[in-house]
Each structure stands twice: as structure tokens, then as C-alpha cells.
Amino acid sequence: MSISAHREQHKEELRRLILDTAERLFTTAGSYDAVSMRKIAKGINYSATTIYLYFKDKDELFQTLLRDTFRQLSRAVALSVSDRDPVVGLYQAMRACVAFGLEHPEHYRLLFMVRPSLAVSEWAGRELGGEAFNVLRHQAGLCVDAGRFPGSDQDLVAQGSWAVVHGLISTLLSRPELDRRRLIEHVLGRYLAGLLAAPSPS
Amino acid sequence: MSISAHREQHKEELRRLILDTAERLFTTAGSYDAVSMRKIAKGINYSATTIYLYFKDKDELFQTLLRDTFRQLSRAVALSVSDRDPVVGLYQAMRACVAFGLEHPEHYRLLFMVRPSLAVSEWAGRELGGEAFNVLRHQAGLCVDAGRFPGSDQDLVAQGSWAVVHGLISTLLSRPELDRRRLIEHVLGRYLAGLLAAPSPS
Amino acid sequence: MSISAHREQHKEELRRLILDTAERLFTTAGSYDAVSMRKIAKGINYSATTIYLYFKDKDELFQTLLRDTFRQLSRAVALSVSDRDPVVGLYQAMRACVAFGLEHPEHYRLLFMVRPSLAVSEWAGRELGGEAFNVLRHQAGLCVDAGRFPGSDQDLVAQGSWAVVHGLISTLLSRPELDRRRLIEHVLGRYLAGLLAAPSPS
Amino acid sequence: MSISAHREQHKEELRRLILDTAERLFTTAGSYDAVSMRKIAKGINYSATTIYLYFKDKDELFQTLLRDTFRQLSRAVALSVSDRDPVVGLYQAMRACVAFGLEHPEHYRLLFMVRPSLAVSEWAGRELGGEAFNVLRHQAGLCVDAGRFPGSDQDLVAQGSWAVVHGLISTLLSRPELDRRRLIEHVLGRYLAGLLAAPSPS
DNA sequence: AATGAATGAGAGTTCATTCAT
DNA sequence: GATGAATGAACTCTCATTCAT
Numbered sequence: 133m134s135i136s137a138h139r140e141q142h143k144e145e146l147r148r149l150i151l152d153t154a155e156r157l158f159t160t161a162g163s164y165d166a167v168s169m170r171k172i173a174k175g176i177n178y179s180a181t182t183i184y185l186y187f188k189d190k191d192e193l194f195q196t197l198l199r200d201t202f203r204q205l206s207r208a209v210a211l212s213v214s215d216r217d218p219v220v221g222l223y224q225a226m227r228a229c230v231a232f233g234l235e236h237p238e239h240y241r242l243l244f245m246v247r248p249s250l251a252v253s254e255w256a257g258r259e260l261g262g263e264a265f266n267v268l269r270h271q272a273g274l275c276v277d278a279g280r281f282p283g284s285d286q287d288l289v290a291q292g293s294w295a296v297v298h299g300l301i302s303t304l305l306s307r308p309e310l311d312r313r314r315l316i317e318h319v320l321g322r323y324l325a326g327l328l329a330a331p332s333p334s
Numbered sequence: 335m336s337i338s339a340h341r342e343q344h345k346e347e348l349r350r351l352i353l354d355t356a357e358r359l360f361t362t363a364g365s366y367d368a369v370s371m372r373k374i375a376k377g378i379n380y381s382a383t384t385i386y387l388y389f390k391d392k393d394e395l396f397q398t399l400l401r402d403t404f405r406q407l408s409r410a411v412a413l414s415v416s417d418r419d420p421v422v423g424l425y426q427a428m429r430a431c432v433a434f435g436l437e438h439p440e441h442y443r444l445l446f447m448v449r450p451s452l453a454v455s456e457w458a459g460r461e462l463g464g465e466a467f468n469v470l471r472h473q474a475g476l477c478v479d480a481g482r483f484p485g486s487d488q489d490l491v492a493q494g495s496w497a498v499v500h501g502l503i504s505t506l507l508s509r510p511e512l513d514r515r516r517l518i519e520h521v522l523g524r525y526l527a528g529l530l531a532a533p534s535p536s
Numbered sequence: 537m538s539i540s541a542h543r544e545q546h547k548e549e550l551r552r553l554i555l556d557t558a559e560r561l562f563t564t565a566g567s568y569d570a571v572s573m574r575k576i577a578k579g580i581n582y583s584a585t586t587i588y589l590y591f592k593d594k595d596e597l598f599q600t601l602l603r604d605t606f607r608q609l610s611r612a613v614a615l616s617v618s619d620r621d622p623v624v625g626l627y628q629a630m631r632a633c634v635a636f637g638l639e640h641p642e643h644y645r646l647l648f649m650v651r652p653s654l655a656v657s658e659w660a661g662r663e664l665g666g667e668a669f670n671v672l673r674h675q676a677g678l679c680v681d682a683g684r685f686p687g688s689d690q691d692l693v694a695q696g697s698w699a700v701v702h703g704l705i706s707t708l709l710s711r712p713e714l715d716r717r718r719l720i721e722h723v724l725g726r727y728l729a730g731l732l733a734a735p736s737p738s
Numbered sequence: 739m740s741i742s743a744h745r746e747q748h749k750e751e752l753r754r755l756i757l758d759t760a761e762r763l764f765t766t767a768g769s770y771d772a773v774s775m776r777k778i779a780k781g782i783n784y785s786a787t788t789i790y791l792y793f794k795d796k797d798e799l800f801q802t803l804l805r806d807t808f809r810q811l812s813r814a815v816a817l818s819v820s821d822r823d824p825v826v827g828l829y830q831a832m833r834a835c836v837a838f839g840l841e842h843p844e845h846y847r848l849l850f851m852v853r854p855s856l857a858v859s860e861w862a863g864r865e866l867g868g869e870a871f872n873v874l875r876h877q878a879g880l881c882v883d884a885g886r887f888p889g890s891d892q893d894l895v896a897q898g899s900w901a902v903v904h905g906l907i908s909t910l911l912s913r914p915e916l917d918r919r920r921l922i923e924h925v926l927g928r929y930l931a932g933l934l935a936a937p938s939p940s
Numbered sequence: 941a942a943t944g945a946a947t948g949a950g951a952g953t954t955c956a957t958t959c960a961t
Numbered sequence: 962g963a964t965g966a967a968t969g970a971a972c973t974c975t976c977a978t979t980c981a982t
């Protein structure tokens with residue numbers, strides 16, 4: 133019992149170690165191909181073969197990595213909404229998205245820029261839409277239902293805020309010299325202000 | 335004369351063929367490393383060696399691709415502004431950016447996704463200092479100078495519209511099922527409406 | 537135990553096999569570039585990749601070869617000096633050098649012919665500072681200190697005897713029809729006789 | 739007539755240009771393989787193909803180069819003997835050999851150290867032995883016939899001086915920091931002094 | 941559970957050389 | 962006489978992966 137329990141624990145720890153090391157390497161290198169199984173193995177002081185005891189192949193390791201990262205993103209965004217005002221809630225969720233992208237640039241790049249294969253990227257998009265995106269969508273729904281966004285519907289706002297968030301992250305990641313706080317507040321503020329304003333007659 | 339002219343033409347055609355094939359492969363593969371010179375060669379039914387007659391190495395080929403594409407983007411955006419109203423002009427420029435990204439997804443991916451680190455570090459000056467961004471910045475300046483965007487300055491608007499445009503393109507590219515026209519008009523419309531509105535008291 | 541011991545033994549044997557094969561190829565080809573990793577691999581009936589399990593790269597393989605051979609040369613020369621008369625000792629050392637070159641022509645070619653520039657630039661310190669040359673230099677010093685070589689200093693004699701030895705080996709290796717013993721005694725004898733003689737008034 | 743004469747002249751000039759450039763490159767580079775036809779072509783501002791109009795392939799070009807150089811060596815050595823004293827004449831011939839080796843290090847290496855192909859090396863050895871070596875042998879004979887080298891015969895001195903010359907060249911080529919003039923005079927001086935001295939009783 | 945040994949495939953790149961013009 | 966275009970072969974080296982232990 134105790135022995136097998138220990139084994140279980142060790143196994144889980146080693147698995148985590150592999151994932152953490154791989155993540156570090158993937159984000160450092162910035163490309164799928166630049167990270168080799170051998171380098172990961174060297175990073176954890178185990179033989180390359182050992183990794184195959186925990187992951188079928190490089191692709192499965194990478195996909196697991198993606199899944200874990202998505203989970204973190206989802207959690208962060210879900211926990212970010214604290215205000216009762218739905219508009220503020222949407223703002224909070226959007227900020228949380230941006231914050232996650234900026235604070236974990238490696239994760240963000242991993243999710244949206246490193247694309248080993250089409251299969252992975254498609255899966256990634258779906259998963260993302262299924263969690264973090266849904267928080268935005270939910271908040272958008274609350275705002276629309278409360279009549280705060282005249283002329284806009286829930287889906288449009290959900291997709292729009294998602295796009296705005298994306299744009300902010302990628303721009304700020306690629307231009308580190310910009311004033312982050314100022315640009316974030318500007319873009320989110322103007323977009324939300326536009327949503328709150330009466331619809332233009334056009 | 336005729337002979338050398340034919341040669342010239344053939345040479346130019348082959349060069350273009352290489353560039354087009356490479357672009358296609360780079361954007362479908364989604365990563366720099368996943369495309370090999372041999373694969374490009376196979377794609378054009380020539381030997382790998384032949385490519386080296388036209389480009390010094392893989393990097394030069396890729397950079398040429400980047401340069402050419404940037405040029406097209408710049409041109410498209412520069413020609414897009416036709417209205418005398420600076421706000422409409424900014425809107426036109428932003429639309430042109432988005433349109434370019436959507437109509438030439440390979441180009442866009444090439445510029446901003448295939449090798450973001452390179453695009454950024456090597457092309458940063460050209461990118462933001464280049465014509466495409468500068469058009470946005472110019473229009474933003476006109477709007478601000480005309481007092482149309484209370485509480486915003488030129489640089490902020492330039493960067494903000496750039497971010498919004500980026501977000502739209504990448505979102506729409508990764509979600510082909512969305513209603514493009516509607517989302518574009520929504521996001522651009524709300525952002526611009528927010529710019530035009532009186533600044534929030536926050 | 538037995539298993540790992542077998543593995544160790546096999547590994548050592550394969551390593552030696554690689555080294556021996558490489559040495560053979562290097563010396564018959566006569567140039568560094570003319571020997572490829574693939575050819576070595578083919579020579580040992582292993583894949584080219586396997587060699588990289590034993591040596592980091594081609595250069596390390598070659599340098600290991602050099603090092604090993606230098607060690608043999610040094611040992612042979614160091615053990616050769618037995619007479620108390622320093623002049624005889626120098627003679628013995630020189631003869632040992634020549635004997636080594638003639639008895640191990642592949643080794644000798646490897647050291648001084650295959651990649652002379654490398655042997656020099658990389659191994660200069662070891663070579664001249666190494667035991668083989670140092671034995672000559674030491675003996676030369678004894679002779680000079682004993683006043684046996686009027687008009688010559690230690691370094692000059694060391695370098696000179698080194699040159700004479702070199703010339704004998706390369707000449708005898710490329711002209712197998714010559715009477716080795718006779719030519720060796722002639723050259724070493726005349727050179728030493730010249731050293732012992734009073735300096736010419738020139 | 740005049741035209742064809744001009745053509746002839748141009749052809750000869752270009753041929754020389756190729757040979758000179760190739761020689762320069764061979765000397766600069768460290769090995770046969772390090773010099774490519776393309777680099778030679780670039781050095782003369784002609785296309786690589788042009789070289790093939792003058793030389794069947796790289797090997798023929800190289801052999802021609804060797805042949806020409808040998809001719810120079812033979813001439814240089816033959817012309818070096820000016821003194822009536824046969825011993826001085828031998829000294830002059832040996833010095834000329836050494837000087838040539840030092841001034842054309844790459845040819846020397848290729849002739850006696852690197853062996854691009856067995857055919858070349860064998861041919862080279864014969865040619866060299868048939869010319870430069872014969873001068874040494876002739877001078878040695880004069881010395882012996884004049885009774886200047888008691889206890890030595892012509893062939894022994896010829897081979898011995900050849901070996902000494904060889905040793906000097908290879909040593910000096912691989913140790914550029916040595917004082918060339920001093921070492922040359924030392925070795926040649928001591929060897930000749932030993933030849934002139936009474937034979938040792940051994 | 942973990943590993944060392946081994947390999948085929950493939951990467952970018954350079955080479956000598958040929959052929960049609 | 963000279964060349965531009967083109968290529969197959971070869972190079973060193975790294976990769977993901979398998980298999981026996």
C-alpha cells in the first residue's frame with residue numbers, strides 16, 4: 133500500500149516535472165521544433181526514453197501542456213469577475229484575459245502562436261472558446277439583458293470583446309516599450325464606452 | 335536581346351514561383367522550422383540546390399517574403415483613405431488593414447504568426463514605423479487635432495486602433511464561422527463611438 | 537554486474553573500433569576533409585548517428601585520435617633515454633622518435649600530416665611542451681650545460697634535433713627502398729658530430 | 739592572323755590568371771578540399787564554367803599547378819648553386835630547397851604531406867626526386883669526389899641532405915614563431931660541419 | 941521504472957560538374 | 962569564348978523514436 137502510494141506520488145511528480153520543464157523550454161524557444169525531447173530530458177536529468185513512459189510522443193506531451201495552460205486561463209478569468217454591475221464584470225473579465233496573456237506571455241504564445249499542427253490548433257481554439265470565452269459571453273449576456281448595450285447582442289459583444297482582448301495582448305507582447313496600463317485602459321474603455329453609447333444612426 | 339529577355343523573364347517567374355510556394359508552405363505549416371528547403375523545392379519541381387541560385391539561404395528567402403508582404407500591406411492601407419472626414423478616414427484605414435489580413439491570410443500569418451520573434455525584433459522599426467501603421471497614426475492625429483476624440487492623444491489612438499485591427503484579424507482568421515462584416519462593423523464602430531464620446535469621468 | 541560489465545566492455549570495444557577505423561581512413565586519405573563520418577560509419581558497419589554517441593562531433597573524434605597517439609609517442613621517447621652521457625642520451629631520444637615514426641607510420645602521419653595546421657595551432661602547447669619534444673629539449677640542455685655543444689644553445693639544439701628527426705621520418709616513409717639504419721645513423725651522426733665540433737668561424 | 743594571335747594571347751593570359759588565383763587560394767586555404775572551383779571563379783571574376791574550358795576538371799587544374807610549381811622549384815634549386823666550392827654549392831642548394839618550401843608552403847604540404855590522390859602524390863614524388871633532388875645529389879658527388887666528406891658516399895649525403903631539408907621545412911612551416919634564419923643556419927651548418935669532420939670511430 | 945544503444949529520416953548547405961545557349 | 966541554369970551527391974549534425982535489458 134504505502135509503497136504503491138509512494139510510487140503513485142513519484143509518478144505524478146515526475147509527470148509534473150516533465151510538463152513544467154517542457155513548458156519552460158517551449159516558451160523560451162518560441163517554437164515547437166526548437167524544443168527536442170532530448171533537451172527536455174536533459175532539463176530533468178532523466179533519460180529521453182523516460183519521457184515516453186509518461187507521454188506517448190512529443191505531440192501528446194505538447195497537447196497536455198496546452199490543455200493545462202488553458203485550464204489556468206479559464207480559472208483566472210472565471211475568478212476575475214467580482215462586481216455586481218455586469219458592465220464592470222465584463223471589464224474585469226477582459227482585463228483578466230489581457231493580464232493572463234501579459235503575465236504569462238509564454239503561455240499565451242504557446243496557446244496562440246506556436247502551432248505544431250492544424251489538429252492541435254483547432255482543438256485549442258475550441259477549448260478556449262469553451263471556457264475563457266464563455267465567461268466573456270456570459271458577462272456580455274448579462275449586460276445585454278440589462279439593456280446596457282443598446283443595439284448589440286450577446287454574441288456580437290462576446291466575439292468583439294474577445295477580439296479586442298486578443299489585439300491588446302499580441303500588440304503589447306510584440307511592443308514591450310508601450311505603456312501597457314494606459315493602452316489597456318484606453319482600448320477597453322473606448323470599446324465599452326462605445327457599447328454603452330446610443331447606437332449610431334448609420 | 336530576345337534570348338536574354340526570355341531568360342530574364344524565366345528567372346523572374348521562377349523567383350516568384352519559389353516565393354509563392356514558400357509562402358504557401360510557411361503559412362500552412364505555421365512555423366518556420368516546419369518548412370524545409372527540400373519541401374519548397376519539391377513543391378516547385380526543382381532541385382533544392384536551385385533555390386540557392388535565387389536566395390542566399392533560407393533566412394533570406396523568408397525575409398524577402400516578409401518584405402514583399404509588408405510592401406503590399408502598406409500600399410493597400412495607404413490607398414484606402416478617401417474621405418475628407420478624418421474619423422471616416424481612420425475607419426477606412428482600419429477596414430483596409432482588416433481586409434488585407436482577411437483577404438491574404440497567408441500574408442498576415444506570415445507577418446505576425448509564423449515567426450513573431452523575428453518579425454518583431456527585425457521588423458519592428460519597419461512595422462510600426464512603416465506605412466501601414468503610419469497611416470493609422472496620421473489619421474489619428476487628424477482626428478485628435480480636429481478635437482474629435484476628446485481625452486485621447488494621437489499615439490494612444492494609433493496604438494489602440496492597431497491593436498483592435500490585429501484582434502479582429504486574428505479572431506476572424508481562427509473562427510471562419512463568424513459573420514465577418516458584422517463583427518468588423520461592430521468592433522470598429524464601438525471603438526470609434528467610444529473615441530467620439532465624452533471621456534468617462536473615471 | 538555482469539550485464540553492465542558486458543555493456544561497458546562492448547562500449548569500450550566499439551569506441552576503439554571507431555578510433556581505429558577513423559585512424560586508418562584518415563591516414564590513407566591523407567586529409568581531414570576527405571574522411572566523412574558516413575565513411576567511418578560504413579567502415580564499422582554502424583549508422584553514422586552511432587558515432588555521435590561516442591564522440592561529440594568529427595573534431596572531437598579527430599582530437600581524441602591525436603591525443604592518444606601523442607601519448608604513445610611521448611611514452612616511447614621518454615623511456616628511451618638510458619645512457620648517462622647526455623650526448624648519447626640525446627641520440628637515443630632522437631632514435632626513439634624516428635623509430636616511433638617508422639614503426640607507426642599511420643600514427644605519425646596522423647600527427648603531422650593529416651591536419652598540420654590543427655596539430656600546430658591546437659596542439660602546439662602540448663606538442664612542443666609535451667613530453668616527446670621536451671625530452672629532446674631536456675637532453676639538449678644537459679649537453680649544452682656540460683659544454684659539449686660549443687656555440688649552440690638549448691633551444692636551438694632542441695628545435696634542430698626535432699627538425700632532423702622529422703626529416704628522417706618523412707623521407708624514410710616516402711622512400712621505402714632506402715637503407716633505413718644507414719641513413720638514420722648517417723644523419724644523426726653527422727648532425728651530432730657537427731654539434732660537437734668547434735663552431736665555424738663564420 | 740592578328741586576331742587569332744590576340745586570341746591566343748588572351749587565352750594564355752586567362753589560363754595564367756586561373757593558375758595564379760588557384761595557387762593563391764590553395765596557399766591561403768589549408769587543404770585541397772577547402773578550395774572550390776566556384777571560389778577560384780569568383781577570384782578571377784569569371785564564371786565557374788569558364789575554368790572548364792581551360793582545365794578538364796579540378797584535378798587537372800591542380801596537377802598543372804603542381805607541375806608548374808615543380809618546374810619553379812627545379813629552376814630555383816638549379817640556379818642557386820653559384821660557388822665553385824662544392825660544399826658551399828651543396829649548402830646553397832639546400833638553402834634554396836628550404837627557401838622554396840617556405841615560400842610555397844601549400845605546394846609543399848600538398849606534395850609531401852596531404853595526399854589528394856595516390857596518383858598525384860606518386861607522380862609528384864618522382865618529379866621532385868628527378869629534378870631538385872638530383873641537384874643535391876650532384877653537389878654531394880662533387881664534395882665526395884673532392885674528398886671533403888670523409889667516410890660518406892654520394893648517395894648517403896644526397897639522401898641525408900634531402901632529409902635535413904625536409905625536416906627544416908616541415909618544422910618551420912608548422913612553427914611560424916621560430917627564428918627561421920637562425921634555425922636554418924644552425925641545422926645546415928651543424929650537418930655540414932659533421933660531414934666535414936673526421937668520421938667518428940663508431 | 942528506467943535506460944543505453946541504436947537508427948532512419950531529414951535538416952541546411954556546398955560541391956564539382958554538365959548542358960544549352 | 963563564355964555563361965547562367967540546373968542538379969545529384971555529399972557533407973555534418975539533430976531529431977523522434979524503438980527495443981532489449
